[in-house]
Amino acid sequence: MSGAGKGVAMRRIWLSVLCVMMLPGALLAAIGDEDLSAEQRQRFHQLTTELRCLVCQNQSIAESNADLALDLKRQVRQQILEGRSDDAIRTYMRERYGDFVLYKPAVEPKTYLLWASPALLLLIALFILARRLRRAGPEDDEADEELS
Missing domain, CATH: 1.10.8.640 (Cytochrome C biogenesis protein)
Incomplete structure (x- = not known):
């Protein structure tokens, strides 16, 4: 197959792919x-x-x-x-x-965890952040005093 023939074949393939991708939209219009x-x-x-x-x-x-x-x-x-x-x-x-x-x-008993999970995740993140800040706090102060 020549180079021009391959180009035509590729265009046909891409055109077919495009048509298949547009099919759901056509089906939706049929609704x-x-x-x-x-x-x-x-x-x-x-x-x-x-x-x-x-x-x-x-x-x-x-x-x-x-x-x-x-x-x-x-x-x-x-x-x-x-x-x-x-x-x-x-x-x-x-x-x-x-x-x-x-x-x-x-919002009902079986979905309480679903609704509460964002608040629970926020509380857990704040707890972890507070612990890290408490641990890092005194070490940073001591390092600053040693440099002075």
Whole structure:
């Protein structure tokens, strides 16, 4: 294969890769929101930003193009069209996928550690910092006195 032929083949490969990468966006467009009212669209956007993509884990389903996220978006849309409340939709998702699907899980006994962990980590860090400062303090004073 000549150099020009290889270049054409590479362009075709990259074009194919680009098309495959754009496919989830096309699938998302296929979900459509033309039959949702303005209020329903806002609810859909709010709910999809509150639900975590279980595949990506650091993205909401609104941001994700993973197949599971697209399915969850379809479920949210369908439940909005059926007239279910936001709380009912969150409860349904939580019962089906667990607390992890919610970016802000409910405060209840089984999630106390989850909610308290940032404060606990901060307290542990402050304790370690205080111990290090106490240890370093007298040594620094003695070193300064020896230099004088």
